[in-house]
Amino acid sequence: MRASATHLAEPFACIAVLCLAATPAAAQDVTFDIPAGRLSDALVSLGKQAGISIGVTDPDLAGVRSRQVRGRMTVREALSRLLAGTGYQFAFVASRTVRVTRIANTNPAPRPVIRPAPPPPPPPETEIEIVVTGSKQRTPLENFAGTVRMVDIGSAEVGRFGIRGTEGVVARLPMLSSTNLGAGRNKVFIRGIADSSFNGPSQTLVGQYLGDIRLSYNAPDPDLQLYDLKRVEVLEGPQGTLYGAGSLGGILRLVPNSPDLSNASAAFSGGLLATQHGDFGGDLSAMANLPIVRDRLALRTVVYGASEGGYIDDAGRGERNVNRVGVLGGRASLLWTPGDEWQIELTGLAQFVAARDGQYAERDLPPLTRRSSLAQPFENDYQLGALTLRKRMRSIELISTTSLVRHDLETEFDATEPVAGAPPQLFAENVGLTLLTHETRLSRPNSDGAGWVLGFALLHNTGVVHRRIGPPAAMLPIANARNETTEVAVFGQASIPIDDRLTATLGGRLSIARSDGQVLDTDENGDEPARTDFQASPTAALSWRAGDDVLVYTRYQKGSRVGGLAVFETASGTAAERYESDSLTSLEAGIRLGNSGSSPISLNAALSYGWWNDIQADLIDERGLPYTTNLGDGGISGIELEASWQATPRLRLDAAAFLNASSLTDPAPAFAAADETDLPNIAAAGGRIGANFRAELAEGVELSVDGAINYVGSSQLGIGAPLDVKQGDYFDSQIGARIGLGELGISVDVANLFDVRGNRFAFGNPFGLEARNQLTPLRPRTIRVGIDVAF
Numbered sequence: 001m002r003a004s005a006t007h008l009a010e011p012f013a014c015i016a017v018l019c020l021a022a023t024p025a026a027a028q029d030v031t032f033d034i035p036a037g038r039l040s041d042a043l044v045s046l047g048k049q050a051g052i053s054i055g056v057t058d059p060d061l062a063g064v065r066s067r068q069v070r071g072r073m074t075v076r077e078a079l080s081r082l083l084a085g086t087g088y089q090f091a092f093v094a095s096r097t098v099r100v101t102r103i104a105n106t107n108p109a110p111r112p113v114i115r116p117a118p119p120p121p122p123p124p125e126t127e128i129e130i131v132v133t134g135s136k137q138r139t140p141l142e143n144f145a146g147t148v149r150m151v152d153i154g155s156a157e158v159g160r161f162g163i164r165g166t167e168g169v170v171a172r173l174p175m176l177s178s179t180n181l182g183a184g185r186n187k188v189f190i191r192g193i194a195d196s197s198f199n200g201p202s203q204t205l206v207g208q209y210l211g212d213i214r215l216s217y218n219a220p221d222p223d224l225q226l227y228d229l230k231r232v233e234v235l236e237g238p239q240g241t242l243y244g245a246g247s248l249g250g251i252l253r254l255v256p257n258s259p260d261l262s263n264a265s266a267a268f269s270g271g272l273l274a275t276q277h278g279d280f281g282g283d284l285s286a287m288a289n290l291p292i293v294r295d296r297l298a299l300r301t302v303v304y305g306a307s308e309g310g311y312i313d314d315a316g317r318g319e320r321n322v323n324r325v326g327v328l329g330g331r332a333s334l335l336w337t338p339g340d341e342w343q344i345e346l347t348g349l350a351q352f353v354a355a356r357d358g359q360y361a362e363r364d365l366p367p368l369t370r371r372s373s374l375a376q377p378f379e380n381d382y383q384l385g386a387l388t389l390r391k392r393m394r395s396i397e398l399i400s401t402t403s404l405v406r407h408d409l410e411t412e413f414d415a416t417e418p419v420a421g422a423p424p425q426l427f428a429e430n431v432g433l434t435l436l437t438h439e440t441r442l443s444r445p446n447s448d449g450a451g452w453v454l455g456f457a458l459l460h461n462t463g464v465v466h467r468r469i470g471p472p473a474a475m476l477p478i479a480n481a482r483n484e485t486t487e488v489a490v491f492g493q494a495s496i497p498i499d500d501r502l503t504a505t506l507g508g509r510l511s512i513a514r515s516d517g518q519v520l521d522t523d524e525n526g527d528e529p530a531r532t533d534f535q536a537s538p539t540a541a542l543s544w545r546a547g548d549d550v551l552v553y554t555r556y557q558k559g560s561r562v563g564g565l566a567v568f569e570t571a572s573g574t575a576a577e578r579y580e581s582d583s584l585t586s587l588e589a590g591i592r593l594g595n596s597g598s599s600p601i602s603l604n605a606a607l608s609y610g611w612w613n614d615i616q617a618d619l620i621d622e623r624g625l626p627y628t629t630n631l632g633d634g635g636i637s638g639i640e641l642e643a644s645w646q647a648t649p650r651l652r653l654d655a656a657a658f659l660n661a662s663s664l665t666d667p668a669p670a671f672a673a674a675d676e677t678d679l680p681n682i683a684a685a686g687g688r689i690g691a692n693f694r695a696e697l698a699e700g701v702e703l704s705v706d707g708a709i710n711y712v713g714s715s716q717l718g719i720g721a722p723l724d725v726k727q728g729d730y731f732d733s734q735i736g737a738r739i740g741l742g743e744l745g746i747s748v749d750v751a752n753l754f755d756v757r758g759n760r761f762a763f764g765n766p767f768g769l770e771a772r773n774q775l776t777p778l779r780p781r782t783i784r785v786g787i788d789v790a791f
Contacts, residue, residue, distance in 0.1 A: 031072045031600070031646050033694060034082065036742070038263075039064040042082055043100065050075045051595075056100045064088070070696055072649030135235075136242050136453045137493070138397070138445035145505055145543035145553035147191075147236040147590055147606045147640065149173050153229045160271075160736060160747050160786060165223040169232050169252070171734065174656050174686040174710060175640055176234055176252075180761035180776045183308075183325050184223045184353035184380030185411070191236045191608065192636050192660040193249035193584065194681035197717050197761065200618025200628045201463060201483055202579070203561040207239065207247040210254050212401040213347065213386045214437045217246060217461040217485075219407050222382045224351055225329060228267075228287050228302040230255045238559025238584050238610075240537030241507045244457060244489050248559045248584040248612075258345075259298035259335040265289045271747075271786030276755060277368055278780060279309025279321045296337055303330035311780050312359055316371035322357040343390040353380040358413075360764020363773040367757060368780070373424045374414040374472065376765060381408040397443050405435040415469055415624065415767045426472045427624075427767065429465065436460045450503075452494035457511075459487040466520070479625070480520035483564045487513040493539065505541040505555075510534075517565025517578075533581050535560045549599060554589040561616060566628035579616055579628045586610040594644075604642040611635055615664075615679075619718065624767035631719065632667035634679050636660065650695050657687035664719065674719045683713035683728050700742050707735035707753075717762040722770045730758030732778060745788040755781040 034045045040061045047054045052075065069081050079090045079098065090100050135144060151172050166188060170176050178186045179197050187199065188206045195205060199220045208215040208222070215222055226232070237250030266288045273281040283306035291298045305328045310321035329351030336344045358376040361368050386403035408431070415425040441455030463483045468475040493507025513533045541555040560583040590606035593599075615631040642656040662679040664671065678684075690708035697703050714729035733756075736749035759775040768774055 030075060030078070031649055031652070032069050032078050034066075034069040034078075035740075036066065036068040036700075039066040039082075039086055039088070042066040042069070046078060046082060047098075050078065053097045054100060055097065061088075068696075068702075070694065070702070072646070136441060136455075137443050137451040137495070139451065139495075141592075141595065142545075142551060143495075143503065143543065145503070145541035145551075146555050147588065147604070147608075149175065149234040149236075149642075151232040151234075153226060153231055160738070160749055160784070160788075165225050166221050166252075167223075168226060169234070171708070171710060171732070172688070172690075173234060174688045174712075175236070175658055177681070177683065177686075177712070178221065179681070180359075181220075181764065182323070182355050182359050182378060183327065184220065184355075184382075185378055185409075186221045186223065188221050188249075188252060189681060190234065190249040190252070191640075192638055192658075192662060192679075192682040193237065193610065193612075194679065195615060195631075196617040196619055196680055197763065198618040198620060198626060198766070200626055201465070201481075201564050201566060202616040202618050202628050203246040205246070205249040205561075206237075206252050207243045207250075208252045208254075210347075210349070210384075211256055212388060212399060212439070213384065213403045214435070214459075215384070215405065216407065217433070217435050217459070218463055218483075219409065219431075219433050220380070222351065222380065222407070223353065224254065224349075224382075225285075225304055225306070225327060226254070227285050227304050228257050228300075228331070230257055236588075236606075236608075238537075238557050238586055240535075240557065240559030241491055241493055241509045241539040242453070244459075244491070244509060244511060244537070245487065245513065245535070245559070245561050248561065248582075256331070256333070257300065259300035259333050260289050261291055261295050261298045261335065261337065263289070264291060266791040267789065269786060269788040271784045273308065273782055273784045275309045275311050275779060276781040278311030279324060281307045281309040281324075283307075283784075283786075297335070299332065299334050301330065301332040305329075308779075310356065310359075311368055312357070312361055313366075313369045314357070314372055315365060315369055316373055317375070322375070323355065323359040324357075325353065325355045328352050341392040343388075345388045345390075347384070347386040347388070349382075349384040351380075351382045353382075354378075358764040360774050360776045362771075363775060368777060370764075370774075372414045372765070373416040374412075374426055376412050376414055377410075378412070379408075379410040381406075383407075395444055397445065398440075399443075400438075400440040402438045403436070405433070405437075407431075407433040407435070409433075413624075413765050413767055418768070418771065424472060425470060426475060427467070427469045428475060429467045429626075431466075432464045434462045450495055450497050452492070454492040455490070457487075457489045457491065459485070461485045464520075481565060482518045482520055484516045485513060485562060485564070486515075487511055487562070491537075501545040503543045505539070505543070507539045509537040511537070513562040515562055515564050519565075531563065531578070533562050535562075535581070535583075549594045551592045552590075553592075554587075556585075556587055558583060558585045560584070563616070564628070577627075577629070580614050580630050582612065582614040582616045582630065584610050584612045599644075600646045602644045604640070606640045607638070608640075609635065609637045617680075619723075620766045620769070622722075622770070624765075624769060626766070629670070630668055631671055631674075632664055634662060634664045634666075636662040636679065636682065650693055652692045654690040654692075655688065657685070659685050671719055677719055678716065680718045680723070681715050683715045685711070685713040687711045697739075702740040703737065704740070705735075705737045707733070709733045712758075712760070722772055725762040725769075725772055725774075727759045727762040727775075730756055730760075730778070732756060732758070743790045747784075747786045747788070749784045749786070751782045751784075752778050752780060 034042050043054050064086050089103050178188045203218045233253040235251040239247040239251050268286050270284045285304035287302040289300045308325045310323040312323045313320045314322050331349045334346045355378040362370045383406045389400040391398045411429045413427045415427040438458040443453035444451045466480045467478050470476045489511035491509035495505045497503050516530045537558045539557045543553040563579050563581045588608040592604050594602035612634045617631050618628050638660045640658045645653045662682045663676050688710045692706040694704045710732045712728045717723045717725040733753040734751050738747040757777045761776045763774045
């Protein structure tokens with residue numbers, strides 16, 4: 001819920017909720033799940049779940065407590081239960097609108113309020129929408145012409161869900177996948193759009209954001225832990241028009257909780273983890289929200305730490321459970337509302353991931369065991385600062401975001417020759433990335449099918465790579481490089497109703513990107529002449545409301561990535577090659593029936609085909625050293641299905657599945673032998689079946705049980721030997737339960753319930769790939785016992 005400081009200081013405040021799906025009739029049964037708490041928050045939840053707009057004009061609403069409402073009932077019955085004993089009443093003023101007012105002669109206990117004098121006249125009532133915020137037009141899901149997935153993260157799940165980072169989202173959305181090198185070093189893929197398993201200078205395929213703040217450019221997934229978030233949005237790609245380069249696969253957007261200007265609050269979570277065949281671990285998190293100047297200035301902070309026990313043994317060094325991972329991080333937001341509908345928010349974030357060793361095993365040794373000569377640690381240090389300005393101007397919204405990211409990666413691999421008695425050799429890579437981004441946009445929220453957005457974006461990224469190889473005490477530099485990219489873009493998109501049911505969307509992005517490359521640590525002139533790329537990313541869509549709960553849509557979209565300079569080691573020394581820009585054009589058609597949050601039955605289905613030109617890929621050569629090149633052209637087709645069914649008032653079932661087919665249709669000369677070969681890391685099939693059960697055991701005692709089984713289809717590590725290694729083709733499962741005792745929760749969760757080994761990702765050390773015996777198994781069965789408290 002959003003309200004300006006001016007609103008909060010007035011005799012009258014305004015709260016409104018607009019649902020994501022069509023409104024059910026007042027007498028139709030709906031499944032509600034509304035915890036006890038502030039009445040203002042409860043009305044937001046009720047409006048979202050029931051699909052109605054609720055208007056309230058009372059400044060004391062946030063100070064009134066409401067009871068929990070759970071179960072399947074009519075909207076009228078839910079409102080009656082929620083408002084019972086609060087001193088408020090409701091009335092339907094339209095089929096989609098409810099007015100909540102104070103009952104005459106009912107005076108709640110007064111609370112001290114400091115009010116400025118004299119107050120200005122109250123502004124007109126405004127409406128807040130629960131929307132696809134990643135659309136940049138606040139588009140309700142019922143009007144969004146595209147495939148979007150949302151994962152809600154409630155306060156009750158913060159400990160259970162937060163410590164898993166991106167892996168927790170991947171477990172819930174089978175269309176989302178990632179490699180499995182380890183926390184902070186993976187690549188994320190959406191809808192089967194995957195280039196390679198290796199990290200390098202090429203730009204990411206999935207744009208990752210914290211709210212409106214861009215998180216990375218050409219780095220592995222920062223794997224931010226999911227504490228104190230509202231939800232995660234995944235917009236399937238390409239998303240070139242609104243997000244520019246680096247969104248070929250789509251967008252992964254973390255939506256954080258904003259500072260609360262009116263109420264102080266705090267939360268804590270902690271847990272102990274036990275991994276079968278491995279070590280113990282644990283996690284802790286704490287959140288605090290402090291209004292510094294009531295209704296004007298507030299600070300919200302969250303800090304966390306976690307340690308995951310290792311489970312891989314190293315027979316070569318005689319060590320057990322070598323792959324322990326530690327995470328330490330925090331986030332802080334300072335929100336100031338100076339008045340006149342302005343909001344100014346400062347955000348700071350830092351997270352540090354340290355892995356003691358790689359998490360791969362070898363097939364010719366006992367399970368969960370490998371043999372190496374040297375430890376292979378990894379570190380991912382991530383720091384971010386951002387400033388966001390927001391202003392509402394009647395129906396127009398201004399958002400301007402500027403951010404600076406510093407990202408440092410340190411990787412070591414055992415490069416010892418696989419020959420008896422060979423002296424130890426170590427490969428080390430240090431990557432330093434600095435990313436400056438800015439975006440300013442104006443938009444008219446798309447609440448009725450009509451809306452638009454117009455913006456300007458600037459990006460500057462610098463990446464410096466230093467590589468060394470040799471005996472640990474006498475390593476020599478190899479293949480060091482510096483890449484800089486500057487991109488300027490303008491973009492716009494508009495949705496235009498053709499009639500009451502049909503809406504057209506048109507948009508485009510024009511960008512100019514300048515890239516410079518430089519070879520380091522050499523006496524020769526290794527500078528590459530600057531290159532300038534002009535890119536156009538158009539989009540067009542049609543959406544048709546076939547019924548109150550049915551949306552049919554088709555969408556055309558294009559995205560791209562700029563090229564750069566790849567530096568690698570050859571037998572005669574250091575070489576540099578330019579890799580070219582690539583682009584992906586996609587056609588998609590889909591249907592969306594109902595809404596999984598409020599409809600008894602919901603269904604999403606989509607067909608897509610993408611043409612991928614000049615595919616960029618980070619690869620390794622026959623010695624295991626990294627390089628970057630273009631593979632050629634390829635095509636990807638896919639089918640996606642997602643369904644949800646409220647089987648009983650307490651039980652909800654969910655299912656999702658996809659089929660993919662891909663091929664390298666026109667390979668580059670170096671990959672001619674791979675003509676018509678499947679693209680790497682694209683599983684042919686995948687799916688998930690999940691269930692959630694909720695029940696009230698007694699007054700104030702709630703039980704929730706959830707579980708899921710996931711299937712990850714087979715794919716291959718790369719194109720051509722020695723990368724044509726099979727991976728995937730396994731089942732994974734989770735189950736968990738939580739008992740809520742008011743503000744206290746106790747939970748037990750089991751991951752990898754059947755202790756499946758599997759092979760998530762077919763390499764852990766590029767210098768040992770030629771033996772073709774590496775695999776990265778799933779983390780063995782792990783039990784977490786946790787507690788969470790909210791104040």
